[in-house]
Amino acid sequence: MIYAVGIGPGDPDMLPHKTVLLLREADVISGFDTVLSLAEKHFNPNATLISMGYKDQCEKLEQVGKYSREEKKCVVCFMGDVNFSGYEYLERINNSCHEPNPIIIPGISSAQIAASKTLTAFEASVFLTFHKRGDISKDKEFLVAALKLGKAAIIIPLPWDFMPAEISRYLIERGIPPKTKVNIFEHLTWPEEKTYHRTLKTCKEKFSDVSIMVISSIDSQL
Ligand SMILES: C[S@@+](CC[C@H](N)C(=O)[O-])C[C@H]1O[C@@H](n2cnc3c(N)ncnc32)[C@H](O)[C@@H]1O
Structure with missing residues (x-):
């Protein structure tokens, strides 16, 4: 078994x-x-x-x-x-x-810890992983559409091609407001856990491959 x-x-x-x-x-x-x-x-x-x-x-x-x-x-x-x-x-x-x-x-996902830290309700969010093989273009489109509908997004980035900085730049190019709030969490629940509060515009640095990103609803920032 x-x-x-x-x-x-x-x-x-x-x-x-x-x-x-x-x-x-x-x-x-x-x-x-x-x-x-x-x-x-x-x-x-x-x-x-x-x-x-x-x-x-x-x-x-x-x-x-x-x-x-x-x-x-x-x-x-x-x-x-x-x-x-x-x-x-x-x-x-x-x-x-x-x-x-x-x-x-089932286990407790990093997504659940990130949601708890940002008070992000699952029912008001979408979950996306870019950490996978193959074409991610449909997932990128889905993310833009979901954010434009006012959803929050909990995202596993793709090391090292589509990390938080690249995701943020892409979303600005696709019309998501640059002031949209973004939280990046590295090594959640590990002794070396770190949290970064950014906006799409200020999210520019390189984060660990053990990181998860939460993008707030654009409706919460109007
Ligand atoms: C293949 S995915 C698996 C995700 C896992 N099944 C989950 O539910 O958290 C691996 C990626 O999840 C993210 N991840 C997993 N644990 C994490 C943690 N403790 N803190 C931040 N990100 C984490 C990282 O981006 C990592 O590269």
Whole structure:
């Protein structure tokens, strides 16, 4: 059996109890090196660890699939919540483990922490990730349309091509008011967490690849 679990934004105390129990009981725990290091305090000390990087992920996931077919309890860890910007990895689990439909246990997303810090209601916002393979032009159009309708936006940037500075410049070019408020959060819930309050016009610096951006509704600034 394979469980796909969101390990939360980084603070090792921000995992659902269900996920903590699974990590304590797991026979096999796998995920990207950086993600595993955030949750390791909960790991069964006798579990087999399968940590991976971008290049060897398919071959490592094949090993996880093999363990699962041997009746081992396998947990694959995702950053934040599985359901926000996690489906490319989920697809790789499906394809490489040859064990379709892992059980998904949601986690707390960086988007939820960013929303809490900016008092951004989900129902008044759109969620977008540019952190994906392929063409992002439709997502860019969607963002402009949503902001023009008065929605706020919670955005995962694309390192290093479409980061907050490039997103801000693009939105100004597309007619979104330069004074629109923007908050950028680096390493939310990590000890080195940082917050930057900007407008589209003043959002110019280079931020970490572990950052999330919240753009306020243009209606809130009229
Ligand atoms: C592939 S996406 C996965 C997002 C994750 N599933 C979530 O729900 O937060 C990875 C990107 O999410 C953003 N991210 C994840 N955790 C973050 C955190 N603690 N603080 C700021 N941004 C974060 C960063 O932009 C990072 O490069």
